[in-house]
Amino acid sequence: EAGVTQFPSHSVIEKGQTVTLRCDPISGHDNLYWYRRVMGKEIKFLLHFVKESKQDESGMPNNRFLAERTGGTYSTLKVQPAELEDSGVYFCASSQDRDTLFFGPGTRLTVL
Amino acid sequence: KQEVTQIPAALSVPEGENLVLNCSFTDSAIYNLQWFRQDPGKGLTSLLLIQSSQREQTSGRLNASLDKSSGRSTLYIAASQPGDSATYLCASRRSSNTGKLIFGQGTTLQVKP
Numbered sequence: 001e002a003g004v005t006q007f008p009s010h011s012v013i014e015k016g017q018t019v020t021l022r023c024d025p026i027s028g029h030d031n032l033y034w035y036r037r038v039m040g041k042e043i044k045f046l047l048h049f050v051k052e053s054k055q056d057e058s059g060m061p062n063n064r065f066l067a068e069r070t071g072g073t074y075s076t077l078k079v080q081p082a083e084l085e086d087s088g089v090y091f092c093a094s095s096q097d098r099d100t101l102f103f104g105p106g107t108r109l110t111v112l
Numbered sequence: 113k114q115e116v117t118q119i120p121a122a123l124s125v126p127e128g129e130n131l132v133l134n135c136s137f138t139d140s141a142i143y144n145l146q147w148f149r150q151d152p153g154k155g156l157t158s159l160l161l162i163q164s165s166q167r168e169q170t171s172g173r174l175n176a177s178l179d180k181s182s183g184r185s186t187l188y189i190a191a192s193q194p195g196d197s198a199t200y201l202c203a204s205r206r207s208s209n210t211g212k213l214i215f216g217q218g219t220t221l222q223v224k225p
Contacts, residue, residue, distance in 0.1 A: 004155065031211055042116070043156075043201065043215040056212055091155060098211040099144065103155035 004104035012110045018080040025094030038088035082111045114139040118216035133187040135202035140180045148201045192223045
């Protein structure tokens with residue numbers, strides 16, 4: 001069974017540009033989460049989808065971040081416009097129950 | 113607001129040693145606590161999950177304990193091996209109504225052959 005996959009693995013963009021990160025959860029997992037780790041800090045929660053509905057988006061830093069999960073399958077996280085402080089590793093995770101989360105390898109975003 | 117702290121930030125031990133990683137949390141009202149392992153360039157892998165009603169969980173050479181009253185959890189690794197080298201993270205979950213995890217910064221472990 002395929003695990004959680006994320007694309008791209010790395011992205012380097014300039015300040016002000018737009019970047020879209022994609023996450024494909026494990027098939028059948030209703031719960032999908034986005035987390036990120038910025039340099040020197042702990043991994044922080046961004047938001048939680050149940051199917052295609054946003055269950056909790058309390059961790060989204062500002063309105064430059066937009067997450068979608070159309071059809072309740074894959075999810076995208078768009079950053080527009082990107083700022084220097086957005087650099088970090090963005091992780092996606094999925095779960096069937098809420099205890100056992102399966103994490104993807106992450107997307108390393110560098111904003112220059 | 114829950115804060116999770118892990119000490120030490122980094123640890124280097126010779127192969128074969130038993131070791132303890134520490135995790136403390138400020139809000140004892142947790143639903144469960146998990147320990148994860150992260151290898152460089154990889155995602156997080158769940159190692160052990162302790163529900164708030166439990167005191168410890170064991171898997172192979174790993175044992176995790178939970179003391180809610182003192183706001184502490186430990187991960188004990190017995191007979192460490194070079195393959196145990198990784199970053200270990202603990203994360204708390206506040207309630208069954210949320211999937212949100214609060215992570216510590218992690219302890220990076222190096223086990224030298």
